[in-house]
Amino acid sequence: MTPEQLRIFLAVADRAHVTRAAEALGLTQSAVSAALATLERAHDVQLFDRIGRRIVLTAEGAAFVPEARAALDRLEAARAVLDDLGARPQGMLRIWASQTVASYWLPALLVRFRATHPQVRLRLDVGNTAQVAEAVRAGAADLGFVEGAVSEGALRARAVARDRLVLVGPAGQPLPAGAALAQARWILREEGSGTRSVALAALGRLGIDTAALDVVLELPSNEAVLAAVAAGGGISALSERVPAHATASGAVTLAPLPGAERPFTALSHPERHRTRAMAAFLELAG
Secondary structure, three states, rough: OOOOHHHHHHHHHHHOHHHHHHHHHHHHHHHOOOHHHHHHHHHHHOOOOOOOEEEEOHHHHHHHHHHHHHHHHHHHHHHHHOOOOOOOEEEEEEEEEHHHHHHOHHHHHHHHHHHHOOOEEEEEEEEEHHHHHHHHHHHHOOHEEEOOOOOOOOOEEEEEEEEEEEEEEOOOOOOOOHHHHHOOOEEEEEEOHHHHHHHHHHHHHHOOEEEEEEEEEOOOOHHHHHHHHHHOOOOEEEEOOOOOHHHHOOOEEEEEEEEEEEEEEEEEOOOOOOHHHHHHHHHHOO
């Protein structure tokens, strides 16, 4: 079993499609199929069912996914230690970030880091705050960047920037304030989102029973929430960085949400090796 076989197996498992996995890996479809066949034959196990043009994990394949992922993560960690023995930052830096951070704050930082450390390969994955914290805890990420508080106490956390949420409503409709917020129709991010948790905490401090809110939609991205608000579906609370374009075009209106300030927080694991690349990125982040 080789690392390349594990990467191919996971790419196909994640996409349930040989051709898409091959495109993502920069390989031919025949090379991907051959690698899977070699892996299955070497261990006398069927990892996928081939049903017409579809490819579906068997029970054995599904059981192997977390083991394969953990093995590759451990290999990346070992490679990072060896890379770090050099005189300057190099190797791979795996970053996970929550959506607001990844879309509106982190890109400029990535560009600046790449300009000063071209020998470091950057990989960015995006999830919500809970998913980012879990990736750092499990070793799938070297660094995580999230909004708001993190309940995972085993991680090292440091504030690197500040942000605040604002109320967002459809253009041409006055936004409610104070107790009237309890009567509004709400469009919120999904459970586990840092934006959602900070918004509900701010509303709670205003004396609003957040469990009784009329939540008409829960959506998995800031952009989906913004589009639903602009379409007249309800109101929401988002980072002030998110609705700038929609405000300029007259699609939505904004109002302050008292008590909705929050940090952007860098996460790392205190028991894992901190590479020179990690240290350099954190220094640049602030």
